[in-house]
Amino acid sequence: MKCDRQTLPIAAIREENTSLRTFTFNGKLNAEPGQFIMLTIFSQGEKPFSIQDVDENSFSMTIKNIGPFTDRLFKMKDGELVSVRGPYGQSFTRKTGNILMVGGGYATPPLRFLAKKLREDGVTRLVNINGARTAEDLLYVDDFEILCHQSHVATDDGSLGHKGTSVGVMENILKHDSFDRVYISGPEKMMKAAVVVAKKHALPYEVNLERYMKCGVGVCGSCVMDPTGFILCMEGPIVDNETLDGLDDFGVSHRGKTGHKITI
Amino acid sequence: MKCDRQTLPIAAIREENTSLRTFTFNGKLNAEPGQFIMLTIFSQGEKPFSIQDVDENSFSMTIKNIGPFTDRLFKMKDGELVSVRGPYGQSFTRKTGNILMVGGGYATPPLRFLAKKLREDGVTRLVNINGARTAEDLLYVDDFEILCHQSHVATDDGSLGHKGTSVGVMENILKHDSFDRVYISGPEKMMKAAVVVAKKHALPYEVNLERYMKCGVGVCGSCVMDPTGFILCMEGPIVDNETLDGLDDFGVSHRGKTGHKITI
Amino acid sequence: MRFLGKEISTPLTLASGILGISFSSLQRVIRDGAGMVTTKSLSIEPREGHEGPIIAEFNGGLINSVGLTNPGIAEGLEEVEKFHAGIDGVVIVSVFGANAADFVQLSKAVNDSSADILELNLSCPNVEDEFKRPFALMPDKITEIVSAVKAVSTIPVLAKLSPNANDISAIAKLTEAAGADGLTMINTLGHGMVVDAVAKRPVLRNNIGGISGPCIKPLAIKLIHDAFKVVDIPILGTGGVSTGLDAIEMMMAGAGAIGIGSAVYDHGLEVFKSIRDEMETFMEVHGYAEYSDLIGILEEN
């Protein structure tokens, strides 16, 4: 059953920074990096979140307080019940070899999960670039340090690491280094820029897209992308280079709550 | 699904005698001797019938023209559609060893099927007693001749074989011969008599009971026997000695179309 | 726990129409773990019901057109006497008639027997050709029949309602106002047709039948919850229960006891024990001490 639910108390809440918290639940989730779950707060609503870690008997998401739903979540305490369904969607392919990851802002959670899995798989070399506006906004700096063979940091204001974007760092690295594949997860504009760079270096890539999702299971049409009718919640959110080439909406437009089209 | 149906044309009709015909259908039925099917004639009704033979791709029942349903069936021709669900119920246990079968009238079909199976199983010795009112009423005389190591015939009027009942023959045989088990299928009074004989010789037995059956799947309650609430369509129609001892209704009463109790 | 004043060991109840013709089946179901058993619906005169096939399966449930086969009230009540002679257990006697006078006559007979509870089947969809629309869809008929029966019955009276009612809250309220001591909800959903494509015909001899089984559970729960919000009398929740979780959900929605019908077809009589065990496990894990702690605790979002 695609909509099977687990209703669980919040097991732990970790403050990552002022606007981001990691919520952990004790429950089994058979998920791969890049997949997401639909999280219900009773009497409030339901929203999609990427999985940032899965252990034998627990899983967790890192969530940004950005609006009514997440605000309500941030007011909740250990032990309060929420409900989770999923995991949904397609994950990053788990390739070994020479791997680059480029992440930005609060979209880095699936890359953290991916890094862990790739290390388990025995990846040859894993290089990560972690970007955010300020040092304070950076996620998982220590985790990536441990999980990756090389870990770069970029901040818009230069408060930590390279001053500039993660895509800037990506460009620099690719000048003298080569990879088998790059995994990209960040704001859509940043991903668009990263894709241009990857293309220039003929580097196969996978991106992690976000669209408004109501059902998560390919029924409501909210997340569908033009002109191919790609159903992001089921066939994404991880999209490879070939598929992405067919999605004119990428970096251009998405759909809002009523299904109306909005230019990004 | 318990009520899965096969809708099939009648493949062949064989006249056994003036009132009995064997109807064959080309279809798969995974049945054991003693089990029955529910046969539907469209716009007419549905009735239970024992399986008298099953081959790789066909199965057949031998049916007596006794009332509106069977009369309608006897008017049907090759190629006309009926519908069958089942097989239902518990079969005779398939024991090897030294086996006796006692049959009477139009209740012999399951014994014919059983004989075939027991031979396939390599039964040590199979002795059959086949009884009916007259020679004309006897079923499968040649078949039993071939299938059994020894085959006896009894008719009430002595028109073939022993003059008297199959139970009479059974008594005679048991005077000088012994068996591991006896399978009994016939009119209830005859079975009652056969059971008395079997008990006298401490011979384990299984009988084939009939009750009014509407659903065949343990729901309508029509076939239930007192006082244990034994559900004949599911837990029978083959009943062993131990269970039969608990069924006060045996040989005494059954239920009619409305569920009312009728003394036999 | 108690239901309509009767002490019962579990809220699980055999629904009307399943096996319940003979004292022996009813006793067996009690032995197999039910807290109460309901007889097949009894009429004044014996009824043969419809020709077979009377039952068909589909993906999600059953349709049936038994057509209220029963041996008549006199013989039916003899079975109830035999039942009570042999076992301790609560029997609900279901009756149905063509009009209020029939119901009164039947109710008197039931009151003269050892029956514990009387259930008025106002909602069988399988005899519409004969009796027109089920009474449970006609407010004035419900009021007429229930109040007439209440005038003669000293044992508690359950009124069995139909899921086809368009405004169940109104129906539940007026049934309570007419004096019903409890509601049985729901009867089968009318009507479904299961087709045999090879034969180009409906499978049931009667063409159409009432729908039951897992697929009607969300409908039953919704209707039970609606009724629970507006009445104070207990509800015998029935419709699609086949697991302990189903039963718990239905009790949370407002059922004071749980009827089990089609699950007997799907899983056999063992289903009473398995549902009971699953309920107990859930209650232990989630800290519910008594069955009655579950009733109506559902909070809407």
Place this chain on the structure above:
Amino acid sequence: MRFLGKEISTPLTLASGILGISFSSLQRVIRDGAGMVTTKSLSIEPREGHEGPIIAEFNGGLINSVGLTNPGIAEGLEEVEKFHAGIDGVVIVSVFGANAADFVQLSKAVNDSSADILELNLSCPNVEDEFKRPFALMPDKITEIVSAVKAVSTIPVLAKLSPNANDISAIAKLTEAAGADGLTMINTLGHGMVVDAVAKRPVLRNNIGGISGPCIKPLAIKLIHDAFKVVDIPILGTGGVSTGLDAIEMMMAGAGAIGIGSAVYDHGLEVFKSIRDEMETFMEVHGYAEYSDLIGILEEN
């Protein structure tokens, strides 16, 4: 074959509310094997619909409370234009309003677009809090809306009916009499509640939702057959179809084409091809040359 004058390659039709917001999904469903596609129901103004969860599963089907999320008629029809610019295929535009005037305004807009067929959603159970009872349960409302729309529509008009109607034959007849060119039957069954026992709450944010999927098939087939017997206009049969045999049964009962909704959830868009293949195999084995040979050939017992 033809449906409402349109040549279609298969009778299989995407039902309203499934994916049908954008031209790209609609085109994709045509490429995936549908003969026609229905848009999500469009209203004059955009609607956000209900908060999530909007969908829940149970043993036998789905309940949903999408609540008619849509970007409004203007943007919806832009998608229809884009659809037709890129592919050959029949689009049914579904609309719904709060009254006859809304429906007329919407119908005019649809007539000014390249839409092939207009569908009036008179039967959504998910907005009852907002719009009271579905129009499809109120004979006078059906007559009013359908005849008003027919006065302004030159493209064929389908009226979508509710399974909650107590007398579908009467409803079907009066809908035909009001001028409808065809019937879409059935919308989701109202209402079901799926409970989360751990949370002691309904799963849907909106508490209740419309029931769809395999479990409503026998109900849909019965209602379609009832309507088929009394009207001469074609029926877009919808409700629980997920296999070729389901589709054939429904066509035999009287459907002239087949809507597919929940099966997309259960089996993905490949379901259109698999249903078509299964239908073709059945037709070959049993000697039916054309889809149209199946329509209404069911004989009652």
